[in-house]
Amino acid sequence: MSRRRISLRQELPLLVWLVLVWGALWQDFSPGNLLFGALLAVLVARIFYLPPVELSGRFNILYAVPFALRFLGRVAAASVEVMYLAAVRGPRVINAVVAVPLRSHQDLMVTATGHVISLIPGSLVVEVDRSTSTLYLHALNVSSPEEVESLRKEVRSIEAGLIRIMGTREELEAIRQEAAA
Amino acid sequence: MNPEASVVDNVIDTVSAVFLVVGALMSLAAAVGLLRFPDLLSRMHAATKPQVLGLFLLLAAIGLQLRSWWVWPVLLVAWIFQLLTVPISAHMVGRAGYRTKHLHRELLSSDELEAVVQKAAQSARDESSRDEASDGGRRD
Structure with missing residues (x-):
């Protein structure tokens, strides 16, 4: 090679x-x-040579700081939620496996989104389809189609946040158009 | 000792005490979840996630108590490595658990992966039977 x-x-x-x-x-x-x-x-x-990570060449600190704070807040809120579920609901908890198609096909972006999703308690990446960049998440306490839809929306908004921080220019443009539409 | 410094000390002590207790509570939540949740996948949520926040709070309390700036980078690195490795271990266990069917289907409200997995398995079966057929043809 x-x-x-x-x-x-x-x-x-x-x-x-x-x-x-x-x-x-x-x-x-x-x-x-x-x-x-x-x-x-x-x-x-x-x-110890590794395949290079393909960076997009841009990093927006103005988006990164609020994103990090929001992330910490969400981790805290969701940890309390998992604690509540564990104590009260326990064995009767209803879950779902949800497919979320992502916009970006960059390995780094899919990985970063998967990491953020996994770290927010309540969701866990079960499977990744790299060819279509689809994440399959296992979500705690999801019992209705509306909740599945809102989870999907949340994941896509996290991805949008990450693209604003360090996505390529084309992806950023796509996000802008989506927001405008 | 001037009184102002002791007020600051008190505040720091109180904040780190709160952090320690809440952090320990988060680890307790992980243990409770591990015992109470019904299947492997929901247990992975409890086992991997609340303690990320718990560890953050405990490390912050250590940083506050040691009163030296040089420990903050170490604590930060420790936490970042936790952030990087926890999702991967959760993913690997979750993936293996899903494939070996360590989950209660009746507790899933929807499963959008099952169809994909079965389709992949079907096409793999087709492929292998085709291979066998062509191998058989060559051997004759």
């Missing part, structure tokens, strides 16, 4: 992340330690 060369620019986010982890683990962000960390990061990235 031939190795596709990836540019430093594409690799940079990974290297920066590795250096930050290195600094965090040593609890030392002095220049010398970071330099050594950078050296190790390059070495590790060369030896």
Whole structure:
């Protein structure tokens, strides 16, 4: 298998992340330690070669911060909900397996959406169809078709939020048109 | 000690105490869910998710109590790795559980995956029987 060369620019986010982890683990962000960390990061990235993650090249921090806060809030609210369900409903809980077709066909975007969905308690990715980028979710406490529909809408709005943060320009354009329509 | 610092200390102590208790409560919720939910898939919800918030609260309490900025990056990295790995383990167990039918169908209000899986299984069966037929043809 031939190795596709990836540019430093594409690799940079990974290297920066590795250096930050290195600094965090040593609890030392002095220049010398970071330099050594950078050296190790390059070495590790060369030896343990992984297929490059295809980044879209844009990242909007203005959308990212409110998204992160909303995410934390939702995790908190839904954790309490799962706690309530576990204590009160218990064995009589009604679930559903829901198919959600996503807009984006980027691996990174499908993965990110799946992660966010999985982390919000109450939904769990059971299966991913990569060719049609469809997520199959197992959702807790969903008993009517209306609730299935609202879950689907929620997942698609989370995907829209992620596309606004780091989707490609074409996807962003599609979201804008959808919102305008 | 000046009184102002002790007020700040009190607030920090109170906040971290609340965080610790709520965080422990979240882990308790996970345990209760594990016991009470009926099948593997709904248990995975309880087992993997409330403790993400629980861990966040516990780590935040540790960070507040240690009073040094250098621990925050470590705690953040620990939490981020939790965020990255929890959905994957939940997905792998959930996927295996669905395929090996460790779920109560009567508790599902709708299942949009079943038809897809059966169609895939059908086409796989067709394929293998076709292969066998052509293999048989060659052997003759």
